Amino acid sequence: MNSAKLVVRNITRRRGRFIFTLAGIAIGIASFVTFLSLGGSLKNEIKREATALGANLVVIPKSACVYEQVSILTGEQLAATITMEEVAKIRAINGLAAVPCLTEKTAINNRPVPVMGVLPADMQRFKGWEIGAGSYFGSPDEPGAVIGAVTARQFGLQPGSTVTVRGERLPVKGVLKESGGKDDLTIFLPLAVAQKLFKSGNLVSFVAVKVDDLAKVDGYITKIKETVSLGVVSDQQMLKSVLSIVGTVNVTLQLIAAVSVLAAAFGIINTMLTATYERKREIGILQALGARNSTIFTLFLMESAGYGVLGGIAGVVGGLMFSAFAAPYIGQNAFTAFVKGSDVAGIFDVKVMAGSILFSAIVAILAGVYPAWRAARLSPVEAISYE
Amino acid sequence: MSEAGARDWGIVKGEIMTETIIKTENLHKTYTSGAVKTHALRGVSLEIPRGSFTCIVGPSGHGKSTLMHLIGGLDRPSDGTVHIDGTELSGLGNRELAAVRAKRIGFVFQFFNLLQSLTAQENVEVAMMLAGVPEKDQAERARALLAQVGLAEKCAARPSELSGGQQQRVAIARALANSPDILLMDEPTGNLDSAAEAEVLELLFSLHRQGKTIVIVTHNNDIARQAQQVIRVSDGVISD
Ligand SMILES: Nc1ncnc2c1ncn2[C@@H]1O[C@H](COP(=O)(O)OP(=O)(O)O)[C@@H](O)[C@H]1O
Numbered sequence: 001m002n003s004a005k006l007v008v009r010n011i012t013r014r015r016g017r018f019i020f021t022l023a024g025i026a027i028g029i030a031s032f033v034t035f036l037s038l039g040g041s042l043k044n045e046i047k048r049e050a051t052a053l054g055a056n057l058v059v060i061p062k063s064a065c066v067y068e069q070v071s072i073l074t075g076e077q078l079a080a081t082i083t084m085e086e087v088a089k090i091r092a093i094n095g096l097a098a099v100p101c102l103t104e105k106t107a108i109n110n111r112p113v114p115v116m117g118v119l120p121a122d123m124q125r126f127k128g129w130e131i132g133a134g135s136y137f138g139s140p141d142e143p144g145a146v147i148g149a150v151t152a153r154q155f156g157l158q159p160g161s162t163v164t165v166r167g168e169r170l171p172v173k174g175v176l177k178e179s180g181g182k183d184d185l186t187i188f189l190p191l192a193v194a195q196k197l198f199k200s201g202n203l204v205s206f207v208a209v210k211v212d213d214l215a216k217v218d219g220y221i222t223k224i225k226e227t228v229s230l231g232v233v234s235d236q237q238m239l240k241s242v243l244s245i246v247g248t249v250n251v252t253l254q255l256i257a258a259v260s261v262l263a264a265a266f267g268i269i270n271t272m273l274t275a276t277y278e279r280k281r282e283i284g285i286l287q288a289l290g291a292r293n294s295t296i297f298t299l300f301l302m303e304s305a306g307y308g309v310l311g312g313i314a315g316v317v318g319g320l321m322f323s324a325f326a327a328p329y330i331g332q333n334a335f336t337a338f339v340k341g342s343d344v345a346g347i348f349d350v351k352v353m354a355g356s357i358l359f360s361a362i363v364a365i366l367a368g369v370y371p372a373w374r375a376a377r378l379s380p381v382e383a384i385s386y387e
Numbered sequence: 388m389s390e391a392g393a394r395d396w397g398i399v400k401g402e403i404m405t406e407t408i409i410k411t412e413n414l415h416k417t418y419t420s421g422a423v424k425t426h427a428l429r430g431v432s433l434e435i436p437r438g439s440f441t442c443i444v445g446p447s448g449h450g451k452s453t454l455m456h457l458i459g460g461l462d463r464p465s466d467g468t469v470h471i472d473g474t475e476l477s478g479l480g481n482r483e484l485a486a487v488r489a490k491r492i493g494f495v496f497q498f499f500n501l502l503q504s505l506t507a508q509e510n511v512e513v514a515m516m517l518a519g520v521p522e523k524d525q526a527e528r529a530r531a532l533l534a535q536v537g538l539a540e541k542c543a544a545r546p547s548e549l550s551g552g553q554q555q556r557v558a559i560a561r562a563l564a565n566s567p568d569i570l571l572m573d574e575p576t577g578n579l580d581s582a583a584e585a586e587v588l589e590l591l592f593s594l595h596r597q598g599k600t601i602v603i604v605t606h607n608n609d610i611a612r613q614a615q616q617v618i619r620v621s622d623g624v625i626s627d
């Protein structure tokens with residue numbers, strides 16, 4: 001017999017309570033890890049999207065608030081309110097490249113997919129797109145689609161197949177090389193084709209602008225504002241305001257995570273206090289057999305730690321399963337839309353897993369201190385006389 | 388009259404034993420719970436010779452268990468001293484007192500002696516673990532002790548699978564785990580039928596013949612009649 005064996009025997013003696021306590025810890029730790037990694041990946045993903053956007057400035061409706069800015073980064077649908085005349089005026093300004101974008105949405109197999117109408121040649125130059133398979137648009141109003149790599153893979157689209165957008169069957173011209181940004185998820189159409197399909201007349205959602213000289217960015221902002229009655233936001237401003245929202249989301253997520261861990265800790269305290277009460281007599285027997293107070297304390301603390309380690313392992317496994325099965329579905333929300341593909345894999349990181357289990361064990365040990373102290377404090381006679 | 392009474396347990400009465408292994412001087416114990424004070428012991432002085440078979444008798448609630456607990460270092464007296472094999476217990480810290488309980492004394496109580504989640508063998512091994520015996524040296528000795536109490540076949544049984552008498556014999560095997568000189572038994576047969584009681588007593592007397600000092604609280608007059616020394620506790624003092 002050794003302490004570990006004794007602890008295992010004690011921890012598993014009440015199957016039901018053991019399993020429910022464990023489930024509580026597992027859920028607490030799983031949500032803690034999931035929420036934290038969601039929050040973290042949210043931030044990284046936003047930064048990456050801002051880079052992938054490739055614009056220094058974005059022209060948006062004057063009334064646009066931070067939520068529209070989020071939409072630009074996520075590729076969410078954005079109402080088309082900017083006229084092509086306004087676009088032409090912006091494009092006429094010297095020293096900048098401006099591309100109009102119409103953001104819409106369609107469904108393939110009942111899954112929403114972002115659609116973007118672009119000026120083919122200008123956009124390719126603007127983004128530096130490379131073609132992974134097939135070809136690019138031949139003419140600015142050719143009815144056809146160029147597909148982001150991830151969407152192409154997900155729905156089995158390739159050059160030669162057709163994709164249905166708004167009831168219109170369009171030939172797939174080509175597939176873009178994977179870039180890691182939201183372009184991978186988007187179906188691109190020539191602007192004219194998109195405007196016709198989505199009946200948005202001659203309107204676009206926003207205009208992405210790249211300036212020749214970054215030092216003069218403020219000057220360009222003024223110039224654009226003088227030229228058209230629209231709002232202009234720099235990518236840095238956009239990043240800042242979006243990140244501040246994400247910050248709020250993060251705090252909320254962290255709070256939920258903390259509460260779930262706290263609930264798990266109370267579950268352990270409750271279970272261990274019940275155990276000390278139930279085993280009062282056995283504690284007395286152990287003392288009669290020569291157990292010191294510190295031995296009793298250690299045995300009970302080890303039992304809590306056992307809950308922590310086992311619960312942590314179960315939590316990590318649960319978290320992995322949640323990430324694998326549920327994460328694709330939470331990508332529908334504007335904020336969680338950032339969490340896609342590779343970043344959810346953050347939880348698969350061995351360091352994160354080991355850290356979670358360690359964290360769980362530490363929480364459990366802290367939660368076990370009071371019950372263990374109660375057990376160790378029992379006087380032998382009091383414990384022995386208890387029936 | 389129980390069957391046990393008809394038996395001769397082979398206690399060698401009258402054998403002269405001079406060395407004292409347990410000695411108490413003017414033991415007092417007062418329990419305080421709230422405003423109520425219970426004077427469980429009021430000045431108990433006794434000497435128990437090494438290798439003797441001593442019975443403690445007396446009415447319920449008169450301090451027998453309290454006396455056993457003080458002798459065994461499970462509790463500390465309000466006043467007075469306990470000497471075990473020359474060691475004065477009040478001079479020991481909690482750790483050293485625990486070590487005395489682990490190595491020099493074996494306890495058996497009236498009921499619920501065993502750890503319910505462990506097998507018979509593991510119950511014996513726990514006692515060795517607490518005395519610091521390495522794990523690899525435990526199993527063989529535990530099995531030998533269980534064989535000695537006639538439970539070689541029950542090593543893997545849980546307490547719930549054992550009869551009352553068998554449970555008490557496991558508790559005795561466990562009390563012997565670290566070869567203590569002294570066995571303290573608080574009504575070990577109080578919960579048993581007479582057949583099981585006879586088996587347990589047979590075992591105790593054979594341990595006595597092997598040289599153990601046995602102190603037993605009992606209501607069984609037949610045992611008391613054969614003991615070398617009978618201590619009558621009445622109202623917290625020794626009568627006679
Ligand atoms: N832990 C305790 N707290 C308060 N009173 C106690 C405690 N243990 C025993 N007593 C009281 O001390 C007296 C002696 O008890 P005990 O030694 O158990 O007697 P016996 O073993 O002879 O039946 C009784 O009145 C009992 O109620």
Ligand SMILES: [Mg+2]
Nearest residue numbers: 451452453573
């Ligand atoms: Mg008693």
